[in-house]
Amino acid sequence: MSLVQQFKDTLTRSRQGFLGRLGDLFGGGEIDEEFYEELEEILVSGDVGVQTTLKLVEELREEIAARRIRERSEARELLEDILGKLLQTAAEPVTPEQPPLVILLVGVNGSGKTTSIAKLAHFYKQQGKKVLLVAGDTFRAAAVEQLEIWAKRAGVDIIKQQQGTDPAALYFDAVNAAVARKADVLIGDTAGRLHTSDNLMDELNKIYRVINRNLEGAPHQVLLTVDATTGHNAVAQAEKFNQTLPLTGLILTKLDGTARGGIVVGIRDQLDIPVSYIGTGEKIEDLAPFDPRAFTAALLQA
Amino acid sequence: MFSSLADKLQNTLRRLRGKGKLSEQDVDAAMREIRLALLEADVNFKVVKEFIASIRARAVGEEVMSSLTPGQQVVKIVNDELTRLLGSENKSLAQPAKSPAKFMLVGLQGSGKTTSAAKLAVHLRRSGKKPLLVAADIYRPGAVDQLKKLSASENLDFFSLEQSDPVAICKAGLKFAAHESLDPVIFDTAGRLHIDDELMSELGTIKDQVKPDEILMILDAMTGQDAVNAAVSFNDQVGISGIILTKLDGDTRGGAALSVRAVTGCPIKFTGTGEKVDALEPFYPDRMASRILGMGDVLSLIEKAEATMDRDKAIEMERKLRSQQFTLDDFREQLGQLKNMGSLEQIMEMLPGGMGIPKELKQLSLNENNFTRIEAIISSMTPGERVNPAIINSSRRKRIAKGSGTSVQDVNRLLNQFSQMQKMFKKMGAVDKKTAMKGLKKGHKGFPF
Numbered sequence: 001m002s003l004v005q006q007f008k009d010t011l012t013r014s015r016q017g018f019l020g021r022l023g024d025l026f027g028g029g030e031i032d033e034e035f036y037e038e039l040e041e042i043l044v045s046g047d048v049g050v051q052t053t054l055k056l057v058e059e060l061r062e063e064i065a066a067r068r069i070r071e072r073s074e075a076r077e078l079l080e081d082i083l084g085k086l087l088q089t090a091a092e093p094v095t096p097e098q099p100p101l102v103i104l105l106v107g108v109n110g111s112g113k114t115t116s117i118a119k120l121a122h123f124y125k126q127q128g129k130k131v132l133l134v135a136g137d138t139f140r141a142a143a144v145e146q147l148e149i150w151a152k153r154a155g156v157d158i159i160k161q162q163q164g165t166d167p168a169a170l171y172f173d174a175v176n177a178a179v180a181r182k183a184d185v186l187i188g189d190t191a192g193r194l195h196t197s198d199n200l201m202d203e204l205n206k207i208y209r210v211i212n213r214n215l216e217g218a219p220h221q222v223l224l225t226v227d228a229t230t231g232h233n234a235v236a237q238a239e240k241f242n243q244t245l246p247l248t249g250l251i252l253t254k255l256d257g258t259a260r261g262g263i264v265v266g267i268r269d270q271l272d273i274p275v276s277y278i279g280t281g282e283k284i285e286d287l288a289p290f291d292p293r294a295f296t297a298a299l300l301q302a
Numbered sequence: 303m304f305s306s307l308a309d310k311l312q313n314t315l316r317r318l319r320g321k322g323k324l325s326e327q328d329v330d331a332a333m334r335e336i337r338l339a340l341l342e343a344d345v346n347f348k349v350v351k352e353f354i355a356s357i358r359a360r361a362v363g364e365e366v367m368s369s370l371t372p373g374q375q376v377v378k379i380v381n382d383e384l385t386r387l388l389g390s391e392n393k394s395l396a397q398p399a400k401s402p403a404k405f406m407l408v409g410l411q412g413s414g415k416t417t418s419a420a421k422l423a424v425h426l427r428r429s430g431k432k433p434l435l436v437a438a439d440i441y442r443p444g445a446v447d448q449l450k451k452l453s454a455s456e457n458l459d460f461f462s463l464e465q466s467d468p469v470a471i472c473k474a475g476l477k478f479a480a481h482e483s484l485d486p487v488i489f490d491t492a493g494r495l496h497i498d499d500e501l502m503s504e505l506g507t508i509k510d511q512v513k514p515d516e517i518l519m520i521l522d523a524m525t526g527q528d529a530v531n532a533a534v535s536f537n538d539q540v541g542i543s544g545i546i547l548t549k550l551d552g553d554t555r556g557g558a559a560l561s562v563r564a565v566t567g568c569p570i571k572f573t574g575t576g577e578k579v580d581a582l583e584p585f586y587p588d589r590m591a592s593r594i595l596g597m598g599d600v601l602s603l604i605e606k607a608e609a610t611m612d613r614d615k616a617i618e619m620e621r622k623l624r625s626q627q628f629t630l631d632d633f634r635e636q637l638g639q640l641k642n643m644g645s646l647e648q649i650m651e652m653l654p655g656g657m658g659i660p661k662e663l664k665q666l667s668l669n670e671n672n673f674t675r676i677e678a679i680i681s682s683m684t685p686g687e688r689v690n691p692a693i694i695n696s697s698r699r700k701r702i703a704k705g706s707g708t709s710v711q712d713v714n715r716l717l718n719q720f721s722q723m724q725k726m727f728k729k730m731g732a733v734d735k736k737t738a739m740k741g742l743k744k745g746h747k748g749f750p751f
Binding site for chain 1 (some may be wrong): 338344346440443444447449450451452455465495497517522528529531532549551554558717
């Protein structure tokens, strides 16, 4: 079978639900080397990452040996447990004693920050909160306009300035405005930046310091958007961003494709940063709090 | 980019290099390392399997075993196979006989279509074309605005229709191009998921109506295993003719490029290496393979220099250098041109041995702030001082430091460096002028740095 044909088949499978294949793997039969190899491939192909995959498979191997399990079908629950434990959400997301709750979104270019902000705005607005957005991407052409359109759709107010303004200065004003207008939640956008750009990372750190100096304890949540199609580089991204300003969680975006976003398992394993939300579509309501059990099931099931 | 993969392969092969002959176990160990390195670089696992199989077959074969330096043989095999996998040579854009040429950009959300569209237009304008950008992304809020603003700031022709559908916009864009004699036409389409049947068939309709000469898929270099699924799907449903690999300025190893090339057979035509509109480079598979193996990428560097440096200026500079009339003014100008070539880090990475430079050192010497500081210091001098730095006494030094917001030490350091450079050029001036001119004609500029 040609390589291309193989991919076409994989694709058809993933449309129907990728893990028909894993279903087969756990379906029946003896646990042998082939089982572990196939499992490795499935995890790697879901972008779980090489290191974490090897570690997970090793852990499963030990558990299976310890419990003297022979049947593949019994191994499934074990693996789900291992993954579930690893992905457990952290304690409740931080909220301040007094509003406003300040949330900052950061991430590399094209990872879905602006769209996620719109979804978060909608999420809080639905809970009856007064939401204020900050059009903090003052670099990319029309990024402000993009967020403005979303703000209108979500029915929330927005703080903006012209393209090219110093975002740190904008945030200084925005925090003051949020306090003055008695907003419950302030959600801030930032320009997309590659984590390897020292200057832009410094700028981000400056934004963080300005917010923190202006309002004690803020920003209460710093969320990194991670595109579900991203491979190993997501770990490097999370690491660098986390060094620049302490991340409280991830938003796993674009989970509506065939990518399964397994790299968040790697990020959790190597950096202990939990997933807070998942983005599952282009509509404003397509955001859900992360459910580790459901995610694990989706990763391991059709 | 790719540097970690190169490191890993080099480490494995360095071990091989030390040995006289390869045993089966040696090959196994090397293959395992290469397999892990490629997987960590996000090359699709099926592509990795094929790659390893083809290398192993050759590595355990007689050609290596009987060779005196098996390590080098494996390096060569890996290099050959990587080059083959990346596509053997650089493929340029189609140049249809019928005007205008039509290029359509497609891809997933956030892959960098709009930015790439503007970059492509700027690139084509450099070769004397009059491109038109057509914004057909009516779905993402602000997408049309984004391209419009980019076009305006780069003085590029732009077309879109309000409250219209993408197919109509593209058709009207073509008419507009014909009317204004614009060529080529670049269509920026909305990002979409490869499993979104409705939007995928919309692309098919645009294709039927516009009949593009190229359909370029924009691929984020950071994409993981799923890259092949998207690529195969776009290729099946719309048919792609080439790939633009974006966001290569990060530290991603970019294995997705290898996989997508392998499964679609479509060449990678350009790479995006920054947020500025001129950060678009042709893709050279052979150079990239050399780069993966740490052999540097000198050719790209020379081409970059050629594209950004004015040829006459370069010849004039060469003359000045040789006649020892190189002044601080010239120095500043060269710095400016060097800056135009892109970030220093990118330039350093292309130099052979660049991979071997320790990270700390890289950061130290490549601080772009130093550049700005030097420029500021020179700009704070009088024209007389720039031509004849010998007249700069201590009170002048104080004034220059104040004017440039630096310290007297900074000024001293620059003056020292400059006088050392002048000494170096004096020596260079003694070199046979014939060889120098030959080099210049070939495109090797007299680069003092």
